[in-house]
Amino acid sequence: MNPSHPQDDYKIKDTKPQLGERWPHGGVRGGGGWISSDRVTSTYDLVEQMYYLYVRVVKARDLPTNPVTGSCDPYVEVKLGNYKGKTQHFEKKMNPEWNQVFAFAKDKIQSTDLEVFVRDREMVGRDDYLGKVVFDMNEVPTRVPPDSPLAPQWYRLEDRRGESKLKGEVMLAVWMGTQADEAFPEAWHSDAATVHGEGVFSVRSKVYVSPKLWYLRVNVIEAQDVESEDKSQLPQVLVKAQVGNQILKTKLCPTRTANPFWNEDLVFVAAEPFEEQLVLTVENKVTPSKDELVGRISLPLHIFERRLDHRPVHSRWFNLQKFGFGVLEGDRRKEHKFSTRIHLRACLEGGYHVLDESTMYISDQRPTARQLWKQPIGILEVGILSAQGLMPMKNKDGRGSTDAYCVAKYGQKWVRTRTIVQSLNPKWNEQYTWEVYDPCTVITLGVFDNSHLGGNDKPGPGKDSRIGKVRIRLSTLETDRIYTQSYPLLVLQPSGLKKTGELQLAFRFTCLSLAHMIYLYSRPLLPKMHYLHPFTISQLDNLRYQAMNIVASRLGRAEPPLRKEVVEYMLDVDSHMWSMRRSKANFFRIVSLFSGLISMSKWLGEVCQWKNPITTILVHILFCILICYPELILPTAFLYMFLIGIWNFRSRPRHPPHMDTKLSWAEAVHPDELDEEFDTFPTSKPQDIVRMRYDRLRSVAGRIQTVVGDMATQGERFQSLLSWRDPRATSIFIVFCLFAAVALYITPFKIVTLLAGLFFLRHPRFRSKMPSAPSSFFRRLPARADSML
Template identity: 50%
Template sequence: MAQNFALKEIKPNIGKGRVTGTGPDRLTSSRDLVEETYYLFVRVVKVKELPWNAALGICDPFVEIKVGNYKGRTSFLENKPDWNEVFAFRKERIQTSTMDIVVRERALPNDEIIGKICFNMSDIPTRVPPDSPLAPQWYKLDDKNGIYLGMGELMLAIWFGTQADEVFPNAWNSDLTLVNGDSIVNTRSKVYIQPKLWYLRVSIVEGQDLVSKSKTPEVYVKANLGFVSLKTRVSSNKSLNPKWGEDLMFVAAEPFDESLILTVVEKLEDKTEVNLGKCEIPVSKVSKRNLPEAVGAKWYDLKQVVTEESSGQAKDAKFATKLSMKVSLDGGYHVFDEPVHVSSDFRPSYKVLWPGTIGLLELGILGATGLIPMKSRNGRETTDAYCVAKYGPKWIRTRTAVDTFAPKWNEQYVWDIYEPYSVLTIGIFDNCHLHGEGMLVGPKDPKIGKLRIRLSTLRINKVYTYSYPIIAMQPTGIKKMGELQLSIRFTCPSYQALCKSYFRPLIPKMHIIFPLSVYQLDSLRQQTVEILSMRLTRTEPPLRKEVVECMLDADAQMWSMRRAKANFERLKAVFGVFVNAWKVFNDLRKWRNWILSLSVLVAGVIVVFCPTEILLYGLPFLPLSCAFVLFGRFRKLPKDPPFMNVKLSLAESVNADDLDEEFDSFPSSKQGDVLRMRYDRLRSFAAKIMHMIGDLACHGERINSLWSGEDPRAPKIFLFACLVAALCLHWISYFNHPWNWKIIAACVWLYVMRCDWMWRKDVPSVPSIFFRKLPTKVDRLL
């Protein structure tokens, strides 16, 4: 059965929230893009005056909340002053009119009851933010028969609320009954702010007074920052005062608690290496460069590593060797953590250089439908899904919907927007850390799917409610993993500021004045992904490395035959517009449609012989006519936002060999004939790209040959043709008749649009023949 990858518009029951703030500075809304879900909240604070167990000599109580078939339990008190834990039970699933709260003793047999409290659901109040939180109250404990014995009180707060309640993200949820108690932290929704990143530039200029046994040493400088190690080339002058003049780039994250370690290394003749000295520079003491201004070089003293023969330990010893360097934190750059074309942020590191906000992006993650099973639990297939969204430095993670193929999240988030040409990335993953696995170890959370939404394609103040297909490429081919239901709104208080942003440079000024090479950007992005993976993994709940790498497209640079073919088809489609336009005009010239060709011919003659005054009078109306044409085209544009295009990605037509290569590891795990076949196929595809680039180069070289003189006759012929044309035009202008130029233009138009029986030949025109015979450099290639 064919899979349906279409975008579907949905009509969720949203818009019941209250607007909490309006104005040009800040527009916020409270849960008006998601469906309200009501919960019964129970906050257990503390207990007092419990009966003392003299036989055991201990008192270790816990509280159990029973609501119908649902049961929640606090942790053991264990000499703590209070619990202060919150429990949430979804109201629509409560099938009882009463709720029992029981205090039990851990040390007694079968956790015997100390006391209990019974509540009627009709007596519980409702609280909706921004109302203040309910104050907890003391409730007296009855025995199991409902009789108060005068001992024990429990402090509680009970109310009905929605997912907008501030205690909801950290509350125990009734949907998490299958989750191990210690793993509940892995199910909570959180907002993460990634650390501010800077580019650390280290310019190695020269060294002085190296201590080496050789008078012509081959030395280089090795720089280490955290887990990254870079090194320069061997010095250009082999002397005790070497020179390099080379830049090394690192990514540094705030707070700057690391040190930059530089080591001068000498390469000996036996291919061994000796450390001639090192210096350590704390990144926190490095000066920040916010504008494209020069940084002065400084001399840094090196320390020589000396090993004590008695202890075998290395110690530092100062000596006269120095190293001249320019070290700076370049805050004028933007540290790219995503691919440039799908980036969500382009602001520089230095906050003073940030542009003003142009609006807000509000995202409501409603739920998902039709998710496929991702794992098996107790012999039954299941999925524990959660969503991660990333825009700029702000990441969000929804709570985990346990054991369901149609999860409901109904969580709303907001981001400040600085640039409309930016992309929101949303991924959905399966949580594999719900049953006692380690926080940082254990199985990985597999990706279910991912989608992107470009903000410039959204209309202002319109709420988009769509069900997006979750599409994933797998080793077996393309597969629909389900549908993700979202509500999106792009709010802009100033349309003028939004229009101005279209004329503002996309990247900071430093990227333009001091551009980084492609290799530098690739290396720096790898460092950035690794830094963010380590930092976000140390949060609670951790945003795991595989999730961060997936959201940041860490494998975007990996080779894929499918992507290469898709980009090649995109390139052909771009040039295809001009090719199609030429084909249409060529059909008119060859009179394939007599009526249309005759109409174009007559229209051209009328325009040529039209009085000049009328043409000049109608010239100002030409832009207005184009505007009306564009407006008519604009009305026919699709109203739905763009999404992942299966046809554009060539996902349905990809073959098994291409898929096997795309999901192969790097370095490849294949051997023998498979690698040979892939290499030959890559050479065949690359040959097409090579010939296309060669044809474009040939056309450019033919134009350059007109004045380069490589062909001694072609420039003379071209100059002679130009001279004849100039003389003819001068002779025509000599008579100074108003109809001269119009007659010439009409003759040229009639010649271009001539019929087959009017001097039409099946050979190219004389100028095209002459252009094709101009020399190129293709014959000089080896």
């Protein structure tokens, strides 16, 4: 790092990688499959082509048996130079089927012969040799998709000298291909030859789909015939509802009655397929410290209606069940049914977008129900090329090493590259594709160290360490332009800010319908239900937290799992926690917004002081003209903004924004503030009183931090109107300014004022709960929140 410019190492750098060539077909292969050529004409050309020797071991037949045991436990060993790969072995099987693919990187091949051995596994001693097949590397064919996969063939086994044929045959396919081959994700790779056992599954590239989330709204209306054990006293009850780990309660019925009434809404997050049940329990408040179970019922979620809009849902009565220790039958409880029942109105709501991520970095704004989805407006292609200069994250054999992989998340689709073992400069060169339904969204990429490969110095499996993260807002990208850039990976640690390496990316945002994209800028940011039936702030915080837990739990059950620490880091699970550093950063974001007003006041002071006589005279002339012709005030203002926007076009940003360490106050943060930011919540300080006050302060300050950040975001959106940060939004605005200037010029000022006043004072009947087009346009403008750590 240059000591004179320490922040230069934290900036985006342009790169010139040798990207792949365009293929003759018109499709794009990504992590989610093939996209037809009628949507996009680009190809798999955002990565450097890496060639691999692929060996598919399909099966064998008629293998000889061991003369001693009379059976055969066969497996195949593929050897190329110093690299060896083995299939699993089958016990007592003469016609085994493996269907396994081995991939050897071409740039590491040091042999001209490929040897495929078939062996018989022995429990003790050396494995028996059954035969081999040898291939000359110069005769291996090359396959480029979309060519059909190479057909495997039967090969007779040869002896050690390769002179005579032995009993048995093996079916193989050998070809040279690139990382675009469909066999690439599932193949055994030579650069991970040191990984064995279950760790092999965690080094492969995978595509994950986050579960479809629904809101479960339960309106608890009333109950009938509630009885307590003490017959002399009427019960005072509440209802507790539980879905998985989510527990919500109604308020305590204010009166003691056998027919309590609540009419309260309880909202949960549920994921398809619906594995959990809705468990309702009615509890009687006997004493302040004692609750009595009155009744209970478990309801599967699939019985509830799926609501896509704001149409009403019919209510239903359900009989409650009570479990007690009555007559025992063996060791089982006897179930008692009685007449107590509960009145509910419950439904699964798919008209909302379930906020499973922070709203500042949202990557999907569609409702849950697929029936409400519109056509995509673009295609996002991302080539994850490589990383440079990664920090050693652990020790292996007495030296530092890193087993790095990259995760990208956009919408419901998560992708994970293969793990490059023991390399501080890994090369992935994997390309993935997403459909884009809204340009005002963010894709997040994170780099992690794989701690589940075995052979670590740490006892047992640890957590995958964070190496760094990159966010890219799609609206800041020019369409149909290939960006090839190196992003610094920055991590804030208790010891301070550290650069842990650089991530090299190539990406392109292709527009399918410019008219549709421009139309979206006038549409509400979120689905209609968010505005017709909004949630409270406390509900949103709780629902977002529960949604993130569900996503982390479901992705953690995949193979290989996308672990909880990875999902939480990608979804910014701690972004709402109190931090003195973030609070100062948001405060100074607001202060910087007033810098324009301060500059204007200084300029007016200079005009009044006649420091520049020519400027002062021109201001006097303009002032007199506007006083004599007040109808020119608004056209002049809009025309002035139009000219400013045209002038700023020359200096428009050419790169999407990235983490700004100065803006985030990450470079000048005080050590005590870092200790507070990385402190546990609740705090781990020893004094009980200090802990209580400290937690309360952090909770209140976290709210203030969010409000200050929102204020800063609104002001920064005003600045982005003419800054060309979002080129489409600025184009729309300056064209509007031009037409507004012309329209206001030819329209009498009194008419404009009258119409504006009547529109502002219009009757509530003519007002809509949906946000207006200008409001939706403004909320879609980018802010500097994307550039904060």
